[in-house]
Amino acid sequence: MDCSDQKIRTQNPRGKAGLFNILLFKYAFNIIYTGTRRNLKMDDIYEVLPNFEASQLYSRMTQEWQKELKTSKNPSIFKIFLRMFGWEFALWGIGIFIAVLFIGDMAHTIVMGKFMTYFEPGTNVTLKEALLYASGLIGAKVVVQLYDNTYLLAVWSIGLRMQIACNTMVYRKCLRLNSKNQNNHGRAVTIITKDIAQLLTVADCAHMLLIGFPKFFVMLYIMYTYIGVSALAGAAIVMATVPVNALLGILISKYRLKTAAQTDQRVKITQEMLTAMRIIKMHTWEKFFSNTIDKRRGKEMKILRIVYYLKAVVFAIGQLSYRFAFYVCVLTYVALGNHVTAEKAFVIIGCFGAFESLLTDYMPNGIPQMAEYKASLLRITNFLMLEEVPTPLSGDIHNSIDRTIDLKGATVTTEGATVLAGISLNVSGGLTVVAGPTGSVAKLTFAAKYLMRPKNRGYFLPQYAKT
Template identity: 30%
Template sequence: MGDTVASPRHFSPDDDDDDCVLCTPIVLDVDRDVFSVATSLLLHSNISLSSRRSPQAYENRTRPGNGHPHANGGPANRGPANGNLVICQMAIWLGPFFRLGHKKIIEEEDLYPVLPEDRSGTLGEDLQRRWDEECLKASKKQRDPSFAKAIIRCYRKSYAWLGLITFIVEVIRIIQPVLLGKLLEYFEAYQYDDALDPKPAYLYATGISLSVLTLMVILHLFLFKLQSNGMRIRVALSHMIYKKALRLSSSATAQTTTGQIVNLLSTDVNKFDELSIFLHYLWVGPLNVVVVVALLWSVIGPSCLAGCVVLLFQMPLQSLSGKLFSKFSREMAVLTDSRILTMNEVVSGIRIIKMYAWEKPFAALVSAVRQEEVSKVMNGSYLRAFNMAFSFSASKLIVFITFSIYVTLGNIITASRVFYTVALYNSLRRTATLFFPAAIEKLFECRVSVQRIQTFLMLEDVKTQHAVLNKDQEPSVDIQDLICYWDTNQDMPSLQNISLTVKAQQLLAVIGPVGAGKSSLLSAILGELPHDKGVLKVKGQLTYASQQPWVFPGTIRSNILFGKEMNPSKYDHVIWACALKRDMELLQDGDMTLIGDRGATLSGGQKARVNLARAVYQDADIYLLDDPLSAVDAEVGRHLFE
């Protein structure tokens, strides 16, 4: 989470201008021993040079409408959003997709586009708005904000409807054994009186068939909606965590690690997928117990209370298990963060470890952390195994105890009573001994995850004071008597008594030895380094090229555009000015060459120029370039300067 991550958060909003006009202050960091005075680049709108091949040609290779399956009746036009209600609800729209998979290997362009209501931007911004409202209310009432309340306010309506459907499903499941019991009573009576009217039997059989058919129709759709709601929460949380990671201040970055953020995105957000399925059984489960006990009382009398005692003993036991699950999950999450942090440090320093033959000590260190984590996982697994074993055996134990007492009281067991009682207890087995305990377990796990996510979201953001300029305003940087500390506990400030003023159309080079504070000055202007005293005013949008070149997995073009719209004229200007034209000619696919983890390997100088081109292509008012020429040779550096 260093400078490379900070790059994208300081880019200006999109601009439709075709001209490449970079006529604003440029502040850069220069090391004396590298290139005497490293310089920056001013591109004016009158520069007009073209690259070897037109960037438009590259765009045509991936643009829909040029062999792209979504352009002419492809999967994008047959997705769930374009079908009628029956097709959407019955998932008939998957038929063409399966036929396509039978004919060929499914590729990314064959997949259906994401529905508008499921896009991360829509979901994330909605939850972010609720979280901002909760933070505002908490500040007014002088209390700590609750991220759980924000989630509840955001999704309570959709979950309320799903709760109603859950109730209907459980009512149908209870109706089935009731009708089955009535049908068996009819056949028992039919043995002694074959003149009975058959209509009640037909009605009971029809009711059983209709209830089964109704469950078959709505149950899978209901589960799909439950999982979709969990997916939406997971996507919204991932969106918020990712955006928060890009806004963290330097002091906040020191309080977290990459491993913790990865753990939040890979583990904690997934808890909501599981909770969504069982959540409503927290209230449907106890209600189901009350209704089933009442029905059992009407059939076998007080004998059903013996089974209820076992159930009453089981529910507090499940609550205790949920609390223990919460404890183990919290401890396991901390140990997982520690293990990932240790592994990251070992991997980053593997060269030194191999050089000094420290493999065994560090392997032992990682193994020790892993053993602690595994011990917590084992404790949770033992508890889960006990929980599941008790849940499966409880229903059979309840039936045994119930009929033992029923016979002891002098009653006669009949087939209708046995089937009726067993069917009702099976209904309890799903809700009271399976779904209700699972709901408690997942709720406590989600509680831990919500607390961890809230702690991360409460970290300090970068304080940006970069005002958007009006047409008659000019960009500027004004610093007076600036004092900054990377760590407030340190006695010596990182920057002390810095004063400078940079106006439009000016180029400023900051020169100094290693450790003089050149990068710290840029960090202060970016808002990464909070200032303790002094005045810092920045007018205009910023873009930043870090000292450590950074590229992400993708094409060279995507690294340069960085989400911007393709402007061929401007793109050609940037390619030429950053001395990338010759490199594009040498690469087989030009700027469409894949780079990163599984792509072509770029040299340090090429990475530096791609990093510089990314910053130059942005429509910003102020360009901050941190030692951009340290990785290039003298000839290329002269070209960039001139």
């Protein structure tokens, strides 16, 4: 809801924070310190940053949505997000690619191998060189951690802005929906509480998947330079899990859509039950509605169980393939008559440590999550494509002197069932009461849904204000 009386708050220190301030989160120290001394109050909350304001995000997304409707036969929220946040997403992705791959994995693994050669008998590495290697290991960790925390806040901020824009779009859409019997408002509740809520981590998840495969080939090359063709034995096992995870991700997306449909139906029945609570109590229908909701919830949980089984299989594949690939790689290297040194052992461990994040985190979590994100964006897009109430032909219908509703032989069919047939009447301006037995279809359908529903047969002649 819009509110003209807005409270002026303290300026957000993040808006003018410098680079050093941002890296160390110094701008958040004051509010954290206040929270340690007492409970935070509304007066302690800073002013919302301009790029997080719902009005600006809604205005930008509305413009992009209208552009998408005009230029594309199949509008997509994903394309809109790319235009709104694409450059920011790409810049942070390049930064995390350099920090994680070149500093966190590649440099750290090579330097660790050089450092461990100092402890081998008869080594040529001096103490000074060993200290330099140790300093390099510490420096790499510090750089990665400093950047990683700032990166997570930045990409989650992108997800938060996606949430704000989509929530506002869905809310405004609800105000313009017609009353077709498709449980539109129940769908809106599910979309806001489940689909949009998942968008917070979408940017981070996408980056991890994009980084994962280049990381795999870089670390494979490093292993190849140390142990030769033996590295390919472990890599083959790792690559064999990729199509399996992709297939499971497709299945998860499919069942995610089915789960959302069951949730919509359950929310619809619950809303109808709460709305008609007096009638339910009067006719003692509590048991019937309770059983109906239980059945809907049971169907929903049945599909959810399949989704979580699939996720567990993906996670198990990642955990087992990482360890099995490392075992096969070392076994192959020794079987070829080679000797494992400390440097080679720690390089292989470091490379498979990078593989571990790919196999136990990026693919098991990333692929199912991206499948769910895809399903969520599809549901949001379909909701925004729903039919809206037509705009009146005149400016102000409330000032009309002669207002009538004229129906001639109208018939309405909803979901294959005829709810009104052969209705002809003329309603003049003023209060008109449609009477009928308690819960009658005629009173409910006519009073709540008829005026905005397309007719199968007959005519509806609205009288708008005269200009």
